[in-house]
Amino acid sequence: MAETMVKSPAIEVSFIDEVCSIPGGEAIRSCIQCGMCTGSCPTASRWDYPPRKAIAMVRAGLRKELLSSNSMWFCASCYTCTVRCPRDIKPADIMHALEVLAIRDGLSTKRSRTPVMYKCFVDSAKGNGRVYELGMMLKFFLRTNPFAALKMAPVGLGLFLHKRLPLKPNRIKGVGELKAILNEAKALGGAK
């Protein structure tokens, strides 16, 4: 992420309107760039663009650069930024809005595995109405790094021994209704 001169072709001025139109993104215009969010963020040191800067980039129209960064994927949803923001913006919600945009436009970074995890989670939950942990994790590791599964094996075993990792998926009542809800959400513009 070299600091280069920002020139007009890179700028998409409508980016801020786009973020504003997503639930959670409305308040972005009132940001005073004080840095309280980044200052309070436990993971910001790993972000390509920490939260304050991410918001500045939305306003600067650096859409592609931001959406293809790892930034929002590192948001752990601890909401400390949201609690402390002096302008009552909800930076965590804005990060989630950016995630939606990144997935929708296929810009989500390969450098973060969080998008894959989200997908595996949603897929698993969609089928059964609740997450089938074993299946979800297998799928996730297959898609990212199968060898990483070995490292996680002791954790999995521990969970299994404490009856926290069922071998068979568990299906809720009325899966059909849940699917209808999810389809509706998708039609409203949620991530695919």
Add this chain to the structure above:
Amino acid sequence: MEPKIGVYICHCGTNIAGTVDVEAVTEFARQLPFVTVARNYTYMCSDPGQDLIRQDIKELGLNRIVVAACSPLMHERTYRRVCQESGLNPYLFEMANIREHCSWVTEDREAATEKAKALVSAAVRRVYYQEPLETKEVPVNPNTLVVGGGIAGIQAALEIAGAKHKVYLVEREPSIGGHMSQLDKTFPTLDCSACILTPKMSDVGSHPYIELMSYSEVAEVSGYVGNFKAKIKKKARYVDVDKCTGCGECTNACPVEVPNEFDLGLGQRKAIYRPFPQAVPNVFAIDKRGYPPCRVACPAGVNAQGYVALISQGKFKEALEVLRRTMPFAGVCGRVCTHPCESECERGKVDEPVSIRSLKRFMADYELSVGREKATPIERTKEDKVAVIGSGPAGLGCAYDLIREGYPVTVFEAAPQGGGLLRWGIPEYRLPKKVLDNEISYVEELGVEIKTNTPVKNLEEIFNQGYQAIFLATGAGISQKMGIPREDAKGVIHALDFLKQAGLGIKVDLGERVAVIGGGNAAVDAARVAKRLGAKEVSIVYRRSRAEMPAVSTEVDEAEREGVKLHILAAPVRVLAKDDRVTAIQCIRMELGEPDASGRRRPVPIEGSEFDMDVDSVIMAIGQGVDKAMLPQELEYTGGGTLVVDPVTLQTNIEGVFAGGDVVSGPADVIAAVAAGKEVAISIDRYLRGVDLKEGRPTPIKRVKEVSKEGVEAKARQAMPRLDPEKRGGFAEVELGFDEKAAIDEAKRCLNCGVCSECMECIKACEPEAINQEMEDEYEEIEVGNIIIATGYDAFDPSPLYHYGYGRLDNVITSLEFERMINASGPTAGEVLLKDGSHPRTVGIIHCVGSRDEKYHEYCSQVCCMYSMKFGHLIREHVPGAQVTEFYIDLRCVGKAFEEFYNRVLDEGTIFVRGRPGEVTDLAESPEEEGKLIIIGEDTLIGRQRRIPVDMVVLSTALEPRADAEEVARLFSISRSADGFFLEKHPKLDPVATMSDGIFVVGCCQSPKDIPHSVAQASAAAARALAMISAGSIEIEAATAVVDEELCSGCKICSDLCPFHAISFDEEKKVSRINDALCKGCGVCVAACPSGAITGRHFTVDELMAEIEGALV
């Protein structure tokens, strides 16, 4: 006369004409009824515009004018003046607002034009009905009230007084000076705040035209511009402002130290204090918050806080004097009192109550150890002799009070020595006789005559001897019987008899095994005495559980320690005897049932659980009763065998004969008996002076409501040194008492709940006799023409911002605390110090704490950037080489020489980090951070998170409206803006006036601002007030309400509602009447009048209906 209306439509440049088709509106207006002429013009308010109207009035003979332009708030006055100048009554003019209400609120030209037409039509139809009204003039009172003595109030007062007009300056605190007096240097010039403020303060203090009312508040305001009445509450400062010379001797004498508010609690001050040395007026004030809970809890009202405070200062003799103002028994009560004071002690809410009783004992011990001077006999100023019968605590307590009132008092005692149950009932190891003797001697030395071996049975005889009043304090001296079989067997002895014999040294043969029946102090005393007399096995048999034992619990502990056994939940059912001599006692086990009348759970026998205890003697300690045989027969008794007295006056059924103590209450504690004696003393004094016994009697005192425990560190009470249980064979005293150091340490634990302890040391110290502890709040009414409000601001409390650690982490302080710290006259004498007393090497200053934050205050506090930079400069000046980092969001250096000051601190080396830090923590992540405060935040200019370790964090806190701003706003009928500060009349063009004429707001009560702006506003408001004063009179709005007396039903609804007290009631005609000078034309009465008798001039029904109809075209 036929109406001839002229309509004038203003373009207001493009403000109106840009949206409204003014030509179309003009054309429309021409068609309206009675319109003679309609014109439009670019700027109707300009001179040529005004001339148009003037000319038409003159040439066309117009007699009604409508101008369609901006809001009447802007230019109604202008056009009314135009009319007046042209010979037309100004109330025949009407304004249609086609700018704020029309062109500015839409972009739709067509709709705007339609609305403009409707508004013009409404105005034209309304003006048809308007009538000429006459304005009135009222004189202006030349005096001015300035509320608040900070720099703004001081400035306003000096300006007006400088013009030789009287100013009342009301200040809530004991001194004027406000926040500015707390500051060290002032930005950007760095001149010393005190150096530039104190000359002005002393000008105020000595100005012949300024009446300074310090320590006062405005309680009520009525009236109207030019003629206000204000009621000023002058809070009792307990120091005569005219007599006090400000020498400070009182403060030296005062034993009470509390956190000094002026130093934000960083330093201490005394209960009698002045906030700072340059105070104006240079007069002390006593901080009295109310009565301390210990004093309220004491039945006798002993001023415990008073003597505890003096002990804490090592003034032991003076402390004893405080106690002796109430009663003579320091040594006695210091040992045997049940200390209700300690149960109520606020310190108990922090850790443990102060050992008040032991401190009281200490004073007596101290006096005995250094030797007591013989007391000076009190002069008999009264002639009526009083007889007290019984020399126990009640009798002596009463005699003590009466002798000090100047009455000749004689105490009649049946026993060979005085003291009553104190002597016969309490064993030596608990209350040494020499202590009791000392205190009785003291009472005698004052002049009380105690006639021992003198039983009294016939009251008539006493009266015949010339005594005018009698106090019966004969106690409850006979032991009660249990009523169980063989209770009269040999070896069964009653506790009081036993204790008395033991006390007299008479040998009592108890045998080896002793059972004591009962759970009170007499039982425990008897058991411990029995043990001391050589009994091997002593048991206390008590029918309830240990928690319910009425005896003092530490005494029970000591008894157990000495080997006394407790048989709780057991009651004797019969005494077993052989040859009339006790051999055993049969008991039954009990269990606790439902609570009884005393609130304690009733013991219920368990059937079949009887058991025998082999004993050699039994001591019965189940209660005492009144010995009727010893009292005159004509007295009335209750069912319980005690005397009947009036609950308030304690008078018996015989006039002039009073009774109190155990003889009335049944067996109770010493302090209750003293209290009863004192109460009787009041009654006897009143009786002898011929004053009604009940009316006007002193009422019980009320305890102080809230006691701050902020910053009080837990510290356990001093342990009472006790005699080793193994050495307790004889009757040596068990509790050994505090030494001086322990006493002082213990006394210092007192929280000084009432602040002033009323020890009266200040009175002794004050040479000019300026102190009056009895002072009360006073009210004064003043009349003024103008009021200037300069009540200032409160500093924001940053505790809610948990992540910044204020109040949680050491060395996180607020900006105002820092100001006090860096001030040469502050608590650290200008040293910037950490908690451990060292100088900080690194300091972080966080801007915008509580400001620019929607959770607290959305506004910018305007001064924090500048004072924070000033701190940067001062820290480096006070601690050379210190590194200062300022954390800011935006730097606002907008003012003369402000930017230059920023450049200066930059050059000096202060580091600026742009970003509001996320948090301050003491959790170190690296060795460099160890022992430091770490500021975590984003340096937004490099776009990275940083952890910056510092020694001290200063929070630049917001300025916020005073906590009572709402009450003040209501008091003066002014408004507040959304931020809570007082609302000015116009933010740009009338920034010091309010919507209430004659009331001005200046300084930080209007919005946060720096000193130059506050001073400028103050001068501006002063100029406004002076303008009114020099005009001498002001015009009053003619649009007032008027009552049609024919229609008025006299219901008075209107007069109750009128916010300006303008409506009075004519009792003769039974109608309401409105005072034109007071009426503001608000219309409340018009709307409220059920019979429609009130008309608002200029807002008549005809006018309003026509206006509505016009708008509906």
